[in-house]
Amino acid sequence: MPKPTLLLSAGLALLVFTACGPLVKPVSVHVTGVSFSSRDTAEVTVVLGNPSRFALDILSAEYRITVGERRCGNGHHDTPIHVGARDSTEAGIRLAVDYEELLASLPELLRDTVAVKLDGSYQVKTALGARRVGFSTERRIAVKDQIRSFLDGLFGGE
Secondary structure: OOHHHHHHHHHHHHHHHHHHOOOOOOOEEEEEEEEEEEOOEEEEEEEEEOOOOOOEEEEEEEEEEEEOOEEEEEEEEOOOEEEOOOOEEEEEEEEEEOHHHHHHOHHHHOOOEEEEEEEEEEEEEEOOEEEEEEEEEEEEEEHHHHHHHHHHHHHOOO
């Protein structure tokens, strides 16, 4: 086979392989808990859901948390996380808290509800090499309910 035909055939085969290959669907990220492990670090528990038909290995992640309009923390996770095919797994991530920004968001925390957003990107291992994928999840928290729950727990509520 002449060289140009061989290159064209190889290119076409690669195109078909990548077009028909499995697509990495974005992993869903749900925050299920937050606790402070030190004065300036929070441990955030997340559930990662994999909608794909194949398992994923998340190699690393970079993320930020925003309360209202203020970026109140960020972090980096570099321990691999395995998420099975069409499955979910719980993981703990560390978050460096920016107390100056958190205090600046206090007016937002005095409203009935506040938006808390976790966004960033993660690097996932694929058959064709590592690929970076973005994510964003936002949740509105009823501040009054959270304060009432906190006070009930503190003072042994009714």
